[in-house]
Amino acid sequence: MADSSSDASAGNLTLACPHCAALNRVAQARLGQGRCGKCKQALFTGAPVELTGTNFNALVNRSDLPVVVDFWADWCGPCKAMAPIFAQLASELEPRIRFAKLDTDAEQALAGRFNIRSIPTLAVFRRGQEVARQAGVMPLAQLKQWLAPHLL
Template identity: 45%
Template sequence: MKVVCPSCNSVNFIPKKEHYAKANCGKCKASLLETSPIELTATTFDTHVVNSDIPVIVDFWASWCGPCKMMAPVFEKTAGAFPLQARFAKVNTEKEQNLSSIYGIRSIPTLIVFKNGKEVERISGAMDEQNLRNLVQRFI
């Protein structure tokens, strides 16, 4: 399966398994098991969304948004439960206004789940950990 390295944005081909003890990027040698949400920009967005065989859950947020701040730790904690099953990413709508426009972001936080390069689910508003886990499990 194809997985994009969260450190150097290189596309890696790895065997599909239930669990991984170790998986490193072929280019930079960083761990592909890293679960911290990555910050996407207009430059890196398509690389991660289009070239990933695992679902990419993107949180469109802003620093001034109260519900976004409340959901950030939930998003990060939930990401830790899905190494190499889903990639969690964030788009700062203040810095990436063009991406926000392209995806029609009208309220934040908005989560979009991409699978095989296509949007498959969109939810606006903060989510608790259980609902976020349930959302992700539907697409892995």
């Protein structure tokens, strides 16, 4: 198996399935039409993926696609205000970036690993490395502008 950096430069990306977390190679030109080789479901749903300790490594660390993670909690009013904005952008911007949500109450170890001190916090990851972070609610246009440099 060739390493993903040479695949990415050749136009192939390694992506984790949002349903079963299996890794898939997809031609960048066919990104939006990709289906998982294991479970046969669509690799993009137009909705944020729920991150857990089980699927985080595959979806964030092992994927060539940038991932924006919304660190949130159910009791957080600003998080609830941010949710529809985040979901709308997922439907607009996928497959150029993956949208994911991590419940900081359910996944305290992961939230601690990334030193999440306030919510909502958005973080953009590329191949597992955090490249941008923003705390607080952002209006749709501002969030879209903030994400623009990170899109494929």
